[in-house]
Amino acid sequence: MKNSIIIFVVSILSCFMVSCEKDYNNWEVESGNDRLFRSLIFEVSKLQSTSVELKFTKSISATKYVFEFSKDNLEFKEIVKTVELSASSLVPFAPSSNLTKVEYREMFTDLDGTTGYSVRMKSVDETTGMESGYSQIYFETPPEQIFTNYLPTTNTIKLQWTVNPRVTNIVLYNADMQLIKDVTLTDAQKTLGEITFDNLSIGTKYIAKIFNGTNNRGTLNITTTGFAGSTVYKVLPTDTATSINTALTNLVSGGATDITVEFEVGKTYAIGGEIVVPTGVNNIAFTGSTGANGELPVLSNARFNVKTQVKDIIIQYLSTTSSGNFFIDLAAKIVNNITVEGCNVSNINSIVRVSGAAVIKDINVNNTWISNTGGYGVFNVGAGGVVNSINATNCTFTEISTRFADVRIATKVNFKNITCVNITTAMGHLWLFDNAKPSQVSIQNLIIGGPNGGAKINDTNGTYSNIPISYAGSYKTNDLIVDVRPFASIAVVPLNIYGLFVDPANKNFHIKEGVGFAGTGVAGDKRWF
Numbered sequence: 182m183k184n185s186i187i188i189f190v191v192s193i194l195s196c197f198m199v200s201c202e203k204d205y206n207n208w209e210v211e212s213g214n215d216r217l218f219r220s221l222i223f224e225v226s227k228l229q230s231t232s233v234e235l236k237f238t239k240s241i242s243a244t245k246y247v248f249e250f251s252k253d254n255l256e257f258k259e260i261v262k263t264v265e266l267s268a269s270s271l272v273p274f275a276p277s278s279n280l281t282k283v284e285y286r287e288m289f290t291d292l293d294g295t296t297g298y299s300v301r302m303k304s305v306d307e308t309t310g311m312e313s314g315y316s317q318i319y320f321e322t323p324p325e326q327i328f329t330n331y332l333p334t335t336n337t338i339k340l341q342w343t344v345n346p347r348v349t350n351i352v353l354y355n356a357d358m359q360l361i362k363d364v365t366l367t368d369a370q371k372t373l374g375e376i377t378f379d380n381l382s383i384g385t386k387y388i389a390k391i392f393n394g395t396n397n398r399g400t401l402n403i404t405t406t407g408f409a410g411s412t413v414y415k416v417l418p419t420d421t422a423t424s425i426n427t428a429l430t431n432l433v434s435g436g437a438t439d440i441t442v443e444f445e446v447g448k449t450y451a452i453g454g455e456i457v458v459p460t461g462v463n464n465i466a467f468t469g470s471t472g473a474n475g476e477l478p479v480l481s482n483a484r485f486n487v488k489t490q491v492k493d494i495i496i497q498y499l500s501t502t503s504s505g506n507f508f509i510d511l512a513a514k515i516v517n518n519i520t521v522e523g524c525n526v527s528n529i530n531s532i533v534r535v536s537g538a539a540v541i542k543d544i545n546v547n548n549t550w551i552s553n554t555g556g557y558g559v560f561n562v563g564a565g566g567v568v569n570s571i572n573a574t575n576c577t578f579t580e581i582s583t584r585f586a587d588v589r590i591a592t593k594v595n596f597k598n599i600t601c602v603n604i605t606t607a608m609g610h611l612w613l614f615d616n617a618k619p620s621q622v623s624i625q626n627l628i629i630g631g632p633n634g635g636a637k638i639n640d641t642n643g644t645y646s647n648i649p650i651s652y653a654g655s656y657k658t659n660d661l662i663v664d665v666r667p668f669a670s671i672a673v674v675p676l677n678i679y680g681l682f683v684d685p686a687n688k689n690f691h692i693k694e695g696v697g698f699a700g701t702g703v704a705g706d707k708r709w710f
Contacts, residue, residue: 294325630658
């Protein structure tokens with residue numbers, strides 16, 4: 182009887198508890214909270230002047246992702262760009278068994294350079310209409326540069342840029358940023374991607390800016406050829422080294438101190454010897470220009486020297502040969518700066534040789550193609566002289582014999598953005614120094630390669646304990662075989678020159694598309710970018 186009473190009481194309590202129980206799993210949700218979860222990650226993974234790569238993770242149940250851009254700081258007052266991405270079309274950058282950690286990376290283009298952007302993203306389930314809240318970030322694009330080149334003469338400059346419909350005008354300023362010209366671009370100029378400014382001053386610095394409305398899409402520092410305020414001698418088609426030397430002497434006798442010697446594009450000059458800068462000249466420029474098809478004035482068997490001393494020598498926009506001799510030969514001479522710019526120099530021993538008690542400040546070779554050199558090295562500096570620095574920038578070297586440089590004094594050597602390819606010529610090493618007179622050597626963004634005439638190559642001709650050389654950030658193709666002294670920290674490309682370059686046999690050293698070269702757009706001569 183007692184047990185029956187207990188069972189009855191328990192049954193009554195159970196019924197009471199069931200009748201009072203709430204269904205905690207079926208409550209109604211406020212409409213403001215009935216949404217998808219945001220992505221766990223939303224951030225910038227790569228930023229360029231006109232594009233941004235965004236990294237974000239998967240939102241469960243989302244069928245599309247909506248991105249909205251505005252040009253303000255997370256205010257989103259005016260949406261200037263909207264992009265919708267279908268979830269089914271996204272390819273995971275980093276897959277994961279945890280769906281909320283599946284990572285995507287997508288590139289968004291057609292942005293403006295030097296501009297602050299806010300971007301927000303939401304996830305949408307198009308079946309239910311449910312959306313996530315916004316994730317948002319702010320970033321600033323770096324300055325854009327669509328200018329690709331400029332071609333100067335003594336009084337004109339042709340500007341070239343990547344063809345793009347989103348350009349409106351080009352503004353030319355002087356070096357003090359005072360307005361010179363503001364030109365609205367025609368459709369023809371936009372299609373061609375170039376414009377020429379004329380009636381400019383010789384040897385003068387300018388600044389060019391290209392715009393799309395108010396957005397600056399590129400800035401370029403440019404200079405006309407020659408020396409400002411100089412006397413110009415226009416070389417005659419029949420001139421030789423002898424007649425040019427006579428003309429220079431006569432100009433100095435007439436009171437000229439700064440001289441520009443101008444060669445005409447499309448002409449070939451049989452120089453046939455050494456042009457000597459006479460005493461009394463302060464500064465001198467030997468200058469040409471670049472034609473519509475990239476041609477330069479051609480000087481055969483041309484060499485340059487100084488009688489005693491001169492401040493600056495400039496040689497620019499000329500195609501020259503030197504019959505295996507030294508291109509510039511300075512024995513016990515005094516020169517401030519030597520500049521070789523925009524030239525093609527071939528069949529030389531060295532581009533600059535300094536010997537005896539010569540005193541030189543800086544040797545600068547820029548945007549120049551040097552080929553078929555001799556046994557003294559591209560640069561040769563003997564003991565007993567003074568040179569502050571040797572600088573080679575944005576140059577292409579082909580068929581270089583023996584070495585880059587033979588330097589027997591303490592100086593600074595800077596090589597930056599050089600493409601060097603030897604196919605048939607053998608180069609035994611890059612550098613010959615004097616360990617007792619250590620130079621400071623900086624190598625940046627070098628690409629070197631080729632079968633090298635079947636010969637192995639060394640970094641230096643000997644072991645230099647006092648001259649550390651690093652090739653970090655530089656690249657070597659796998660057909661260039663290193664001997665016993667390797668290039669420290671150089672990256673080996675798993676391709677030969679025929680796999681890396683478009684057509685090296687015909688001197689086209691653009692990087693092939695799709696080869697996955699890490700140095701694309703960074704290493705080597707910029708003319709091949």
